[in-house]
Amino acid sequence: MSRQSQTLRVGTEQVDELVNLTGELIIAASAFDQQMNTFMDAVNELELARNRLREIARNMEVGYEVKALGSLKNLETKPLKDINAKENEDGAEFDALELDSYSELSMIIRTLNESAIDIGSIYTRYAGLHSEFDGHNNRQRVLLSELQDKMMKVRMLPMSTLSNKLRRTVREVSKMLGKKIRLILIGEDIELDRLVWEKITDPLMHLLRNSADHGIESPEIRKKKNKPLAATIKLDAFREGNQVVIRISDDGAGLNYKNIEKKARQAGFIAQGASVSEQELAALIFKPGLSTSDKISQVSGRGVGMDVVRENIHELKGTVKVASQQDTGTQFTIRIPLTFAAVRALLFTLSGQVLAIALNEIKEIIRVEPQNLITSPVRAIKTSEKILPLYSLKHFINSREKEGDASVNNYNPIVLVTGTGNDRKAIEIDSLIGQQEIVIKSTGSHLRYVKGISGVTIIGDGNVVPILNIPELIGKSSDHSAGTGTEIFDHGIMAEKSLSIMIVDDSVSIRQVVSRLIEDQGWKFRIAKDGIDALEKLQDGIPDLILLDVEMPRMNGYEFLSALGAEPSYKNIPVVMLTSRVTEKHREKALALGAREFVAKPYNDNEFIELILNVTS
The missing domain is CATH 3.40.50.2300 (Response regulator)
Structure with missing residues (x-):
């Protein structure tokens, strides 16, 4: 059979529909899991009821037997003629010691004991059914997970599909600028969701043009700096957990921090008299309306700023950071999820509200001991590695503390450690629910710009749970409970x-x-x-x-x-x-x-x- 006859061409819309149906199956499976837990709770209640019934029957039986023995004792003290007279009157053939007699109370006790035995049989049967259902459900989970992986792979494409376009972009720009630039692509076999590649292509091309235009020096300047005449731009892609990391680096001049600071002060992004670090200045290039170039370039900017690059990456639930060193080069680091259809997430509560965070964003879960909790001058916790700032999510989501909240009355708070590398934060929550595979749903155009929310999901009981974007939520605000003294954003400095x-x-x-x-x-x-x-x-x-x-x-x-x-x-x-x-x-x-x-x-x-x-x- 030929290779062509083994290939089936299917429209992307149909594949997307199948992926969406897979997501709905995951939600339905979560609902079934929740009902199974409810069923098991009912079975356990049945066992408790059986035990209570048995205890009541035993107490009644013991009390009745004690009373009966007392009656026999009184019977022994009576004259023999009176006993014989009683037997003759009743016409009984046996005395009380030779044959049990059953009263109405004894019949009730016997019925209670039999009912307890029947309930025990029902409990055993239901417990067995639950065990069988749980086994079937686990097998369905495995099959559903495999189905999801297969469907995701249908939409996954390697980075090599963009290689020619990226190389052509650098080739055309270098020819236009009269520079010799070599593009090195590493990790071309890294796969991402087709939708992710479609949205990340323009930001990648913009960053490559920026590196070639603003980062790479002219051949004359590179010669004076004893640099190779042929400059290098490297695009390196690799997997890190459930994310793909893309690094674009060059060996150019690096960021001009003095020019950035000058332009930022003119635009009002830096308060008068405020001192800023190079890291904060580097983050300012993502501010809308801030351009370090005196003229609009048809090569790199074409009137579009780095803020558009950042927004496109944020729409993919990703992050972008920049690092630069004078005369050494600049590096942009982009982190984006493999797919935004379904992820493993940690569910927790905050003031009675159920929230979720993608599991790959959480590095550690800690129950903080009192001796490791720092309250002054800023809130922080001591870990085995270092001291981390402690943030309260209630401040960022405008949640009001309720009486009885775990975080209010608990001296051993539950803390989630999030972030990457040295940039780690400790986040205080109320209680953990557990991890669960969730399907990310869009918030729609009405709530598109809600800060710190990357989407929502529907859990088994039908409730809608927000999925938090921690870098966006905490990075763009000043947490007064954490004691930060300045209003610093992750992409700039607040105007005065x-x-x-x-x-x-x-x-x-x-x-x-x-x-x-x-x-x-x-x-x-x-x-x-x-x-x-x-x-x-x-x-x-x-x-x-x-x-x-x-x-x-x-x-x-x-x-x-x-x-x-x-x-x-x-x-x-x-x-x-x-x-x-x-x-x-x-x-x-x-x-x-x-x-x-x-x-x-x-x-x-x-x-x-x-x-x-x-x-x-």
């Missing part, structure tokens, strides 16, 4: 400007999403559920900006704008309309009533923050 913003929206989810974005910038916020509530809260203080929805109960956005214009002390407050009504009619009316800007939901975080800065400047 401080704002007070009022969010007026009847949607709870919108208020939460917008308030978290505002809080991430270090700004203060107040919330109001409609126009009347906002007018009442304006009496407590005038904000720098009002974010206003159109459709609200009691007083809508247009009515609120009219009320502001009628009050002299409020008429100069800048207002930005934030609404899902995007027709020209709605926009014109809002602007006519005094709104400064009109933003449609959903919005882009970076563009929205830039708009706020422009309106309040």
